[in-house]
Amino acid sequence: AQSVSQHNHHVILSEAASLELGCNYSYGGTVNLFWYVQYPGQHLQLLLKYFSGDPLVKGIKGFEAEFIKSKFSFNLRKPSVQWSDTAEYFCAVNADNYGQNFVFGPGTRLSVLP
């Protein structure tokens, strides 16, 4: 069975600090990878996605992620966080080309201090 792990449960940063959130998945086949963000009280929104090609993908709001196949990782990065980035971040994998069966990680809560 597929699974997704996220390295940190809660990350606290000051504004302008750099961010890296870890994500690892377990699946031996072809995967499609996603990062979603959930702002307080809101629904999940897509930050970025990787299907194939350049392993460094850029998303919205200055986020980027790097797919490292050999490490089964898809870490999310942002050079300089803002207070408005305070949210919960979910890594997700779709490795089953049937029915959009996403497997989500447990989430990482990011708190950015002004």
Add this chain to the structure above:
Amino acid sequence: EAQVTQNPRYLITVTGKKLTVTCSQNMNHEYMSWYRQDPGLGLRQIYYSMNVEVTDKGDVPEGYKVSRKEKRNFPLILESPSPNQTSLYFCASGAHTVDEAFFGQGTRLTVV
């Protein structure tokens, strides 16, 4: 505006009283699914549907039912809710199997 709409947003009910959470999307998506979100567990898929009259179990289907009689609607039915079904529920839709999912605003359900 393209969106996935869930109703109600908040619901408190008693054990055993049947309830339905509605979900509707206006993007003509073929794929729809239901997730529950619990602290520390992320989102877990309950049921999904590839098209009208085609539904299948996700990872945590026990205690839930769904139906897909129309392309735009995908209601979640709890025939006899129990306290362990207290959770935050999200409906999602997508155009293709491997494309992104669009999520509704969520329904916070409390079963007492």
